[in-house]
Amino acid sequence: MESRTLGSQGLTVSALGYGSMGTAVGYGPVDDAESIAAIRRAHELGVTLFDTAEMYGWGKGERLLGRALAPLRDDVVIATKFGLTRSFGSDSRPEHIREVVDASLRNLGIDTIDVLYQHRPDPNVPIEDVVGTMKEFVESGKVRFLGLSEADEATIRAAHAVHPISVLQSEYSIFTREVEPLLPVLEDLGIGFVAYSPLARGFLSGAVVSRDGYEANDFRRHVPWWAPENFGGNRAIVGELTDLATRKGATLAQLSLAWLLARGGDIVPIPGSRNPLRVEQNLAAADLTLTAADLAAIDRIAPDGGIGGRG
Ligand SMILES: NC(=O)c1ccc[n+]([C@@H]2O[C@H](COP(=O)([O-])OP(=O)(O)OC[C@H]3O[C@@H](n4cnc5c(N)ncnc54)[C@H](OP(=O)(O)O)[C@@H]3O)[C@@H](O)[C@H]2O)c1
Structure with a gap:
């Protein structure tokens, strides 16, 4: 698979990564053996970036990802995140970050976290103090690269002035395009996405x-795209996108990933x-080329993303 460079500090990863949230939380029952097989299949097919977070099962997701990747440690980039609380609040106090990073290293069974993200900005802790604490881990060798998630422009600029930020992680898909105005800012600053x-x-x-x-316990029951008043309209959008994908000999998921x-x-x-198997199908998106006409068709079909918003 093609490689992509995130930021200006030397972080290079596969063009498509693997998100492991669902292996621990959010999307219904899990089967750990199948999740481990899915993670390893992703690696076999060229994925080098694997994403987790403290809050994905409060250690469960990190432990599972660490087990799956233990034999492959030297081949992969492992990213994790701190800063949320069990009641969905924020906690990026320096003493809390230190505790979480040590727990993440233990859970993952590794000596160095490749990418450490703040999961969400914390209104009670200045970003300069947060990144100042994250920077200590880079200096001590516990972390290689720094990232932020769902941060706005002012926060990114203030963070980047304390220590180079290599990557911003935010929601982005044909259904959610609100991050687009930030992309040129990231390019100017030399930060990947x-x-x-x-x-x-x-x-x-x-x-x-x-x-x-x-x-x-599936959180999609509470996402507005699935609300009864929006569901039919969103299904209609997906129907048109699926027709476009089929004409290209692709699946809807492949079209959606190739678009990104x-x-x-x-x-x-x-x-x-x-x-x-679904991992394998999705990763074939790396070989799907969309033409300018395809991209224009997607803009016509879903000019404002999904109806109802992501919540
Ligand atoms: N920074 C943040 O705040 C934040 C927030 C959310 C997510 N994330 C990260 O982003 C990653 C990806 O996001 P996500 O997991 O929320 O959503 P996603 O990748 O947009 O969608 C995942 C869902 O799609 C299903 N799926 C995937 N491929 C499929 C296929 N080919 N056919 C049928 N169903 C398919 C999965 O089910 P199966 O597993 O059953 O296939 C799962 O229910 C997460 O795992 C996490 O690492 C970060």
Whole structure:
């Protein structure tokens, strides 16, 4: 698979990464053996970037990813995140970051975190103090590269002035385009971009069902795209996108990932799937080329993304 460079500090990864949130939380029942097989299949097919976070099962997701990647450690880039609390608040106090980073290293079973992200800005802790703390880990060798997630322009600029930020991770897909005004800013600053939920949390996967079809603890039951007043309109958009994909001999998920790859040379989508076959299907997107006419057709079909917003 093609490589892409994120930022100006030497972080190079596969054009498509692997998002492991669903292996621990959010999308219904999990089968650890199948998740491990999916992670290893991604690596066999050329994926080098693997994404997790403290809050994906509060250690469970990191432990599973660490187990799956243990035999492959030297071949892969492992990214994790700190800064959320169990009640969905923020906690980026320096003492808390230190505790979380040490726990993440233990959970993942590694000596160095390749990419450490602040998961969300913390309104109670100045970003300069947060990045000042993250920088200490780079200096001590516990972390290689720094990232932010869902940060705005002012936060990114202030952070980057304390220590180079290599990557911003925010939601980006055909259904969620609100990050686009930030992309030229990132380019100017020499910061790469990781697109999370690139399949719109499964709405663009080809396997969407109405919200009642998901398990009680599946968070899509609360996402506005699935609300009854929006679901039909979003299904119609997906129907047109699927027709376009079919005409190109591709799946909807492949079209959606290829669209992101075509938006910029330093954009790396991180689709998630707990199933080896679905991983394989999705990664074929790296070989799908979209023409200017395809991109224009996608803009016509979904000019404002998904109806109802991501919540
Ligand atoms: N920074 C942040 O705040 C943040 C927030 C959310 C996510 N993330 C990261 O981004 C990664 C990806 O986002 P995501 O997992 O939310 O959503 P996603 O990649 O947009 O979609 C994942 C969903 O699509 C399904 N799926 C994937 N490929 C499929 C296929 N070919 N056919 C049918 N279904 C398919 C998956 O189910 P199966 O697993 O059953 O295949 C899963 O339910 C996460 O894993 C996480 O690492 C970061």
